[in-house]
Structures are given as structure tokens and as C-alpha cells.
Amino acid sequence: MGEARRYVGAAERRTRLGAGQRLSGSARAAGPEEVADSLVALHGSDPATVYLAVGARLAEPGRTVAETERALYTDRTLVRMHGMRHTVFVFPAGLTAVVHGSTGITVAARERASLLKDMAVAGAPDAAWLKEVEESALTALARRGQATAAELAEDEPRLRERFAYAAGKPYEGVHTVSTRLLRVLGVEGRVVRGRPLGSWTSSQFRWAVAPAHPELDVAEAQASLLGRWLAACGPATEADLKWWTGWRVTEVRRALTAIGARAVTLDEGTGYVVAGHEDPVAAPAEPWAALLPALDPTAMGWRERDWYLAPELLPALFDRSGNVGPTVWWNGRVVGGWAQRPDGEIVWRLLTTDGIGTEAHQAIAEEAERLRAWVGETRVTPRFRTPLEKELGGRGA
Template sequence: MGGTGGVGAGARYIGVAERRARLALRHRLVPGARASAPEEVADALVALHGTDPATVFLGVGARLADPVKTVPETERALYGDRTLVRMHGMRHTVFVLPAGLTAVVHASTGLAVAARERASLLKDMAAAGAPDADWLAEVERSALAALARRGQATAAELARDEPRLREQWVYAAGKSYEGVHTVSTRLLRVLGVEGKVVRGRPLGSWTSGQFRWAVAPEHPGLDTAEAQAELLRRWLTACGPATEADLKWWTGWRVTEVRRALRAVDAREVTVDTGTAYVADGDVDPVAEPSEPWAALLPGLDPTAMGWQQRDWYLAPELRPALFDRSGNVGPTVWWNGRVVGAWAQRPDGEITWRVLDPRARTRQAEAAVRAEAHRLHSWLAPTRVTPRFRTPLEKELASG
């Protein structure tokens, strides 16, 4: 591989059209490339965003050949077979991962985040005059033992077995963001990042954000650098070409770690409109555009819409104010032939409504394709009502219309 600071001699140019073709095929968005099971979707995308529980199901449903299977099959994978696992991962974000990838994510990303989270918890407790690390370790052992006995439990249920989980302390006393923290909330979060517990079944339906907890399967010990190389190789296969900035943003790693992993997997330099980018070894050959035009309705925080830091090649900058919230979270998006062209929402009566903002997609063909996708979504989503966790300007307008 050439150096990471410039464009290697003879590096192949991959234009916007080919990048969109790769996205369409590898992210299972073209009808002919749709998946037969949620595990195939997660594997194709590397990880499904799990911060909003509904995103997981909506993202799977958009990519299944038979969307009616979305809820039962995704619940089977998450809670029955446990072939999919919800856990903290890249950028300290909750993801749903293929079970075989959890150890890689834990070693490549989770361990460093976990160390910071535990140190932060102990620092906050000390500043508030709360009990020390030995006390916390004792509560942790007791809580994990209780969770193992129960199989799955909410924080409130665990607190009945270990009452010290209910103890509280004042965080940032005297400051504008002062608040009260409960031991159970912070400790379970730390244990989740450390890979000791995972989220189990929700208390309500598949749209609920209140989860039970379960003891996590033990992760095999992996070398951090080797795990980072494996994660980056999988991500480049799914999302390449990607720039160094894309890779650093998606993983949350330091730039030195990104460059080390690029060398380890012998990533290949290519050029894109913004400069040097990388693809997986053996993935330099051209990819033809899909033979059929396609549309998609993807949920808020979908991993395709959020997959790259540099997004101009599939998302026009002028559309962003309507499609993102103030924290940079994308809402539900309408896609046409590899570009984000608008937004969609669900009205209180269950109707799927949308608006195309990009004038290039205001054609009869595009309208018919988007309408078909809306019907497809409605066929399995109704009568469930879904409100995105992060509301965006156009989604709120459409939903209230």
C-alpha cells in the first residue's frame, strides 16, 4: 500500500456513479440484492445503528426480500438465536452486530472506551463523596450474580436483589448541568461497554427503548491491533472507498490506529473526488451500476445514511438542514438511485408520507418507485406507530401533516 499522506502513482479513480453503485449493491438496497434474513443485512452493513430501537427493524425491513418477516425474524435473531447482539461499539454508540463480530468490536474499540467510562464513573462518585472503588466492585459482583440467576432483568428488578443499586449521588453539584445519578444507571452502562452485560428483550414492543439486561457471553481475548485490522477490513469491504477522515470518524480511533490498520490489511489506494481513499485488498476492479433504477425509504440513523463523514457524493449539502437534527443525527430519508433526495414520515393514522426535495428526482419514474416503497413499508409496519427518537425538521412537518 502506498503512503497515507498522498495519492499513489496510478491509483484508480472511483467516481460518484460507481460509489453509488457499490452502496446500492453492497447495502442490499437494489431489489435484486435484497437479503433473506436479518443476519445477512447486519453482515452486509457490518453494524446496524441501535440507539433508536426502531432503526434496527426499519433498516432490516428496507433490505429484506420479504419485509413481512421483519419483526418476527429480527426478534428471533436478537432474542431467540442471539445471532445478532445489541452492544456498545464504535464512537461509544449502541449497535446491533453479528454475534461473530462482537469480540472484534470489543477488542478494537470497546476496551478503550470502557476504561474511560469506568474512570469517569469513579471520578464522579469521588467528587460527590459517594462510596469508593472497592464498594462499587462489591456491588458489581453482587449485581452480576443476581443477573446470572435471573437470566434477564431490568435495573429495577436487579435492585430488589442488590438494594445498593438504588443509591444516588449528585453529579456536577452547583453547575448548570447538575443532576442526580443512580448507581444502577451508570454501573450498567459501564458494564455494557466493558462487554459484561448486553441488552436483552425490551419491556414493550420492538419500538420500546426500555430493555432488560443479560450477562454477556465471554469474549475471547483478541489482540487490539489485529481486531482493529479485521474491523477495518470488513468495513472497507462494505463501504469502500472511504477516506481516512471517514475511517477515523466511523471507528472513533486515533489517526495512528487507522493508518496502522490500513497497512495491516494491505488496503488499496484509490482516488475519489475529495482526494485519496481506500478500498479492501482485491476490491479495485470497477463495479457496474445496477441494471434497474431503485428507491428506498431508510430510517433515521440508518447505517447507510450515517456511514461516512464526507457525504456530498450521496447527500447534497443544501438538503441537510431539513434532514438532520442539531446534533447531526439524520432522520428518515428517501433515496433514489444512490442519492438522498428527501424525507418520509408516518402520520398518526399510520399513513406513510414523503417529500422529494431534489428536483432531479421529481420524475414519474422516481415517484412511482418511491410510492411502491412506501406501500411496501406500510405492508408490514401497520398498525405499529413509529416516532424517531431524534426528530428532524422535515420529518416533524410530514408527520403532523
């Protein structure tokens, strides 16, 4: 008979979450590189999320903005690029080749084919013309160092060409060549997002030529990425892994075999951990609270979330597309949400009273004040608004 699988309950998973996600007091990090390395990827679709996610996990958050900007734009130890599920993330620079090899190559081929198809249907120029334009744009970008799409169009006017897509469909529209082409080049790993035009909350980015990286075998890269994430976020189910990576189930299973993942029993069924992570984890000496931003990588980290997020809380905390809003955490569970009002006040509301006492209220209030202090005069409105955030923030839809 085979060896019995160890059961890992929800309470232990929440303990692992607090330490592995740098949220419990003793696990907080010294800098943004430590945070990104521990979480593997920071959601970058909303620029403010990167900074708020880092600040929530730093022992001393006062220099969150300065240190994160240094890592992103001066030292380039963190890179903003397309990754899993065709989403923009911030990764440790050392992972760019792994992300590109594991995920980017397949998505890039699909995106380029889609662009060429849309252009052909619209009667736009052909692939040879597009190739000429992109090489010209990349040359201009290398010369400038960083540039917006509009600036690149000054050097290569053909980037301003417009074409219609999805004619006759509810989502029909018009794209410029620059909008679609720069997106394709980003997924292909040839360009990355650069410094924004405005503050750290700005969504208007410059572009930069991507740093060179080796081309990795797809299976090797997938094993490496899945191993890194499972070490940080395990245990996880096959459904969690398929959802987080965006891969086919056959690719997930191949990578699990390649890294020698160990099976454990979860309330959801079979889960997996990396070798050496099977042993029980001791609960932290002190409870912890956290205020995490919209699209935070912890709140969005798993497909099956009941062990840290009660289903009845979903309507208040998520939008219709499945994007999570700002969340309040207590000891590894989502217990409410928060928002910033126009005057800068951080307001929060509990959505459950289960296990919430005076100690929890005090700890959450301290986290709200901690957040308010380092955000300062900056006003943050999530890119994807959720029902509770709209209500608490008082800024309308």
C-alpha cells in the first residue's frame, strides 16, 4: 500500500499564507525585491496595486514608493511585463526568461496571428509591412531609451495608421497600429513597460526595449515557474495551478511531475506542495491584520478560495469580471473591505463577525493608519471598482 497523504486543513493553509505571503508581522520584508521574490509575481494591471501590495508587506513602509521606483526604473531588479493569463505583472528580473518561455511564447504567437487577421479583414497592409514598421519602431525605441507610443509615432508615422476590427459585433472598434503592435511586442518579450508619465498611480506608461534573456525550453521553463510559485503558495490544487498559470492541464501535470511535487489532502481534494514542504507549519506567535489592495496577488492567488474567503463575501468584494477589490484580512482570512475617501481617510468595514474581537478591531485600525501615513497626499482609486469600495470611498461609479 502507498504512503498515506498528509491532510492540510484550512487553518494550516492560512498559517502558511501569513508567512509565505509576507503578511504576518515577523515575516514582513525589507524591500520590494524581497516581496516580489516571495510572491513570484505582483499584479500590474492597475499600477497602484504594485506599490500598495509592496507597502502592505514591508516592515518599514515609509519608503515604499521610492524603493519600488528604484527597483522598477533605476536598478531594473523588477520588470513589468505580460505574463500568465495574458495579464501584466511585475516579476523579479531573474524570472523574465522563465515567464517568457513558460507562457509568453504561446500567447505571443496567438496575439500576432490575431493582429494580422484583424488587419487583413480591415484591408490594412500585410505582414511584411507590419514587420517593417515594428523594426523601425524598435530602432527608434532603442535610440530614445524610453518613449510613449505617441513619441515613437513621431519617428515612425505609420504607427498612427488606424484600422477597424470586429465590424458588426457589439465590441467593434478602431485600433491604431501602435496600440496593438506594442502589446504584441510586449507579449513577445521584446519591449517592457517603462516609467509612467505621471505619479506612481498613473496608467500612462512609456515603453523600453526588453533586457536580453536566454531562450528556455518550454517544459523546462514551466517546471521552473510552477516550482517557484508552489514553493511560495502551496499547497494548491490542480485547478488552482491551471488557473494561475493559464496553461493546459496536461502542461500543469507535466510540470508537477518534473519538479517531483508531493500530493497532500485538502478540503477541496488533492493538493500539491514542493518536496520538503510536507511537514506541518507552526502557527505564528501573534495574530496579524492586513489591508491589501485591489488585485492583490494573495487575494487573487488561488482559483478555489473558500479556505480564506467565504463565498458570501464575494458579491461585495468582486466586480462582475472577477476582479477583487481592496480587502481587509485577519489571521489569514478575508473579513472585510476598505477604501480611501477623497480627503485621504482610509475607511474599512467588516463583513463578518466570526472570530473578530477587540484585538482584531485594534489591529485593523492600526493597519489603516499605517497605510494612510505612507500613502500621504496621494489619492488612489482602483482601476476596477467593486461594490463595497464604491460605497466606502464615496467617489461614485
